[in-house]
Amino acid sequence: MAHADLVAHNQQFKKGIVTLAPGVYTAVGYAASNVHIIEGRTSLTIVDTTESLKAAENILLDLRALTDKEISKIIYTHSHRDHVSGCSVFRDGQQPVLACHLFSSDLMAVDPNVIAPNKALGRRTQAQFGIGLSPDERINLGCGPGDRPMEGLGQGFVPPTELIPADCDIDLDGVQARLIMAPGETDDHMIVWLPASRVLIGGDNWYHAFPNLYAIRGTAYRDFQTWADTLGAMAALNAEILAPGHTQPVMGQSVVEDVLLSTRDAILHVMRHTATGMDQGLSLDDIVTSLSLPKALGSKPWLREFYGKLGWSARAFAAGTLGWYDGNPTHLGTLSSTTRAQHMADLAGGIDALADQARLTKDLQWRLELCDHLMALGYAAQSLKAETMIRLADTEINATARNTYLFESKKLLEHS
Numbered sequence: 001m002a003h004a005d006l007v008a009h010n011q012q013f014k015k016g017i018v019t020l021a022p023g024v025y026t027a028v029g030y031a032a033s034n035v036h037i038i039e040g041r042t043s044l045t046i047v048d049t050t051e052s053l054k055a056a057e058n059i060l061l062d063l064r065a066l067t068d069k070e071i072s073k074i075i076y077t078h079s080h081r082d083h084v085s086g087c088s089v090f091r092d093g094q095q096p097v098l099a100c101h102l103f104s105s106d107l108m109a110v111d112p113n114v115i116a117p118n119k120a121l122g123r124r125t126q127a128q129f130g131i132g133l134s135p136d137e138r139i140n141l142g143c144g145p146g147d148r149p150m151e152g153l154g155q156g157f158v159p160p161t162e163l164i165p166a167d168c169d170i171d172l173d174g175v176q177a178r179l180i181m182a183p184g185e186t187d188d189h190m191i192v193w194l195p196a197s198r199v200l201i202g203g204d205n206w207y208h209a210f211p212n213l214y215a216i217r218g219t220a221y222r223d224f225q226t227w228a229d230t231l232g233a234m235a236a237l238n239a240e241i242l243a244p245g246h247t248q249p250v251m252g253q254s255v256v257e258d259v260l261l262s263t264r265d266a267i268l269h270v271m272r273h274t275a276t277g278m279d280q281g282l283s284l285d286d287i288v289t290s291l292s293l294p295k296a297l298g299s300k301p302w303l304r305e306f307y308g309k310l311g312w313s314a315r316a317f318a319a320g321t322l323g324w325y326d327g328n329p330t331h332l333g334t335l336s337s338t339t340r341a342q343h344m345a346d347l348a349g350g351i352d353a354l355a356d357q358a359r360l361t362k363d364l365q366w367r368l369e370l371c372d373h374l375m376a377l378g379y380a381a382q383s384l385k386a387e388t389m390i391r392l393a394d395t396e397i398n399a400t401a402r403n404t405y406l407f408e409s410k411k412l413l414e415h416s
């Protein structure tokens, strides 16, 4: 089972090459992310390259039905793997690869002496994207189709050959374009503006879902204010067509303005709600559970939580601004999970009574928390926790939460 609206969100990943304006195209639904094509006098510029060799090959094959012009340039909107990993398919010679001067990819040399939780990041990335789930279980990725080729995943990355230091005008074989530094989902975002056709290629600063201000695979703080400011600057371009890094293009000046400004306002709302709550000394749990979008924003279909989530964003804003301490001195100290679980069992009247509570409660979140206490005491609550996560997954509109619940429930059952 799955949330009907998450299933309906699949229309955003309908596969095909969409014509945005004469000579400007976006390939949607072939991979987690989109590829944009700008046709010049005798050659093509490719903006973003997908996540895998196979997806890039499939796009190139369909593109060749539209034009046989050679590819003369490649541009990355930012460094995320799903945008840079099909590059070698499009770059069959020495074509320049352009990116923002802040471009930084973990596909480039990583210093083995740097201490980082890479194994945790790997597992959580697999969970978020539902790697190992069947396409039926993994309805979609929130930002991309649930079923897409995985051959050559991460294998076609080509490091940029030219770093762009600041906003600049550029001639793409007869098509005038402006490259604009646009920090948002990442600091190294560079978007492409085509003033003649009024097409804006916006990278991942906007897509048809609440923005992933915090990705549960594990991301450093994405500066909310900067992202909101960039959305305002993007709206000021008065684009007629917005080609996002994920989901279908947006057509029509007033709609483009609406999607950009309402998304900016949604980010500002989360910031204001969280900052006010923190100023009032509220707990993060209360800040999160009292957070929703005002009706004027909540009614926008592109602000539904298919990808990012309001509550996770509030937590990220709190941690990104004041750090982990929430202002409650109780949290200056720590109990081990076993000690806390033992206290809970004592309160309940013993471990069997605690297990009864876990089975009887109708509150699925509370049941998960009780299962954790039980498992901390060595009580076999794995199957109860797994079954509860599956029930939560079935009601989730957020693809990354759904995928994580299902992925982790399978792992839990494997090891119990």
Ligand SMILES: [Zn+2]
Residues within 6 Å of the ligand: 033, 080, 082, 083, 204, 245, 246
């Ligand atoms: Zn992306």
